[in-house]
Amino acid sequence: MNAKPVIVLDDLTKQYPNGKCAVDHLSFSVEPGSLVALLGPNGAGKSTTISMLLGLQQPTRGKVKLLGGSPRDAKVRGKIGAMLQDSEMVPGLKVREAVDLFRHYYSHPMDLGRLLRIAGLDEVQNKMAISLSGGQKRRMAFALALAGDPEVLFLDEPTAGMDVMSRQMFWDTVRTIQDQGKTIMLTTHYLEEADQLADRILVVNEGRLIADGSPAEMKQAAGRKSIHFTAGPELQPRQLEQLPGVQEAVWNGRRVKLTSLDTDRVIFTIVHMNLDVRDIEIQTGGLEEAFRNLVQGSGSTDRASETNKTGTKEKRHVV
Numbered sequence: 001m002n003a004k005p006v007i008v009l010d011d012l013t014k015q016y017p018n019g020k021c022a023v024d025h026l027s028f029s030v031e032p033g034s035l036v037a038l039l040g041p042n043g044a045g046k047s048t049t050i051s052m053l054l055g056l057q058q059p060t061r062g063k064v065k066l067l068g069g070s071p072r073d074a075k076v077r078g079k080i081g082a083m084l085q086d087s088e089m090v091p092g093l094k095v096r097e098a099v100d101l102f103r104h105y106y107s108h109p110m111d112l113g114r115l116l117r118i119a120g121l122d123e124v125q126n127k128m129a130i131s132l133s134g135g136q137k138r139r140m141a142f143a144l145a146l147a148g149d150p151e152v153l154f155l156d157e158p159t160a161g162m163d164v165m166s167r168q169m170f171w172d173t174v175r176t177i178q179d180q181g182k183t184i185m186l187t188t189h190y191l192e193e194a195d196q197l198a199d200r201i202l203v204v205n206e207g208r209l210i211a212d213g214s215p216a217e218m219k220q221a222a223g224r225k226s227i228h229f230t231a232g233p234e235l236q237p238r239q240l241e242q243l244p245g246v247q248e249a250v251w252n253g254r255r256v257k258l259t260s261l262d263t264d265r266v267i268f269t270i271v272h273m274n275l276d277v278r279d280i281e282i283q284t285g286g287l288e289e290a291f292r293n294l295v296q297g298s299g300s301t302d303r304a305s306e307t308n309k310t311g312t313k314e315k316r317h318v319v
C-alpha cells in the first residue's frame, strides 16, 4: 500500500521582482519516512524551494502541500521543524533556557533533556546562546528545529561550519530520527553527506529538477565507470577508441584509461578479441562525478529545446 506523500510540489515557480526565476516549474512528492537530499550548485534554487515549502515565501505559480495542507496552516506548522541557513540566537538566554522557551511554542514538544542530548548540547547548556561557536550554533539551531518533535524536518545546509567529528555525530542523530519514522529533507554541498544519508537525491540546476533517484542510481546513471590496463607494445590507440561502448581512451605511456557506461561489454570485447592487455582494474565514478556530469549536461544552452508544447520542462529521471 502506498502511503500518502508528506511533501508535494506541483509546478512550483518563483520569479523574484528583479526577473530572476529562482525556481522553475518544480514538481515532485516525498513519501513519509524518507530522507531526501536536495542538491544543486550555488544559486540553483534550493533555499528558495525550502522557503516556499515552509510558507515563508509565496510562489509566483504552482502549489505546495505539506502533510496534506498548506504550510501556513497552524496545524501543519506545529508538525514541521526547520533549520535554516541563518539562524539567529536569542540574546540574554542560556542555551537550555532558549531551547526550553522554543519547546513551549508547541503542543507536544520533545523532552528537554532528550533534545539537549540528541543535539549534542549537554555540555554547553549553561552557556549564553550568543557565545556559542559557529558549529555549536548549528547544533542549537538543530535543537530548535526538533523542539516540537516534528513529523517533517527541513535542514538547509545543516552541517555547514561543523568539524568532521560534529558532522559524523550529526549524521548519526539524523539517522536515528529517520528511524523513528520522520520525513527529512536536507540541502547540502557535501556530496558525501547526501551519499551517506539520503535514500533519494533530487538534483536541481537553474531552478529545475534535472535528476531524481537513489545515490546508487545516480552514480550508476551519471557517473561513468573506467577500465584501466597496461597495453601491449603492438596495441594502437585507434583499436581501443573503436571498441563498442568506449567513450574515451586516455593514454599515459602504455597505461590506458577507457571510460564507458557499459564496462562489462568493453571488457568482454577486449577478451573476445584477445587484445594484448594486462593488470586490468575497474573504477566506479563517485557521486561527485555524477553530480558534475548532471549539472554540466543541463546547462542553459539547451533550455529552449527542453520546453515541451505545454510549456513545462522535462527532467531527467535517473530511475
Ligand SMILES: Nc1ncnc2c1ncn2[C@@H]1O[C@H](COP(=O)(O)OP(=O)(O)OP(=O)(O)O)[C@@H](O)[C@H]1O
Binding pocket: 016, 017, 018, 020, 021, 022, 040, 041, 042, 043, 044, 045, 046, 047, 048, 049
Ligand atoms: N530575494 C531575492 N531577489 C532576487 N534574487 C534572489 C533572491 N533570493 C535569491 N535570489 C536568486 O535566486 C537564485 C536561487 O537562490 P537560492 O538561494 O534559492 O539558491 P541555492 O541553491 O540555495 O544557493 P546556495 O547553494 O548558494 O545556498 C540565485 O540566483 C539567487 O541569487
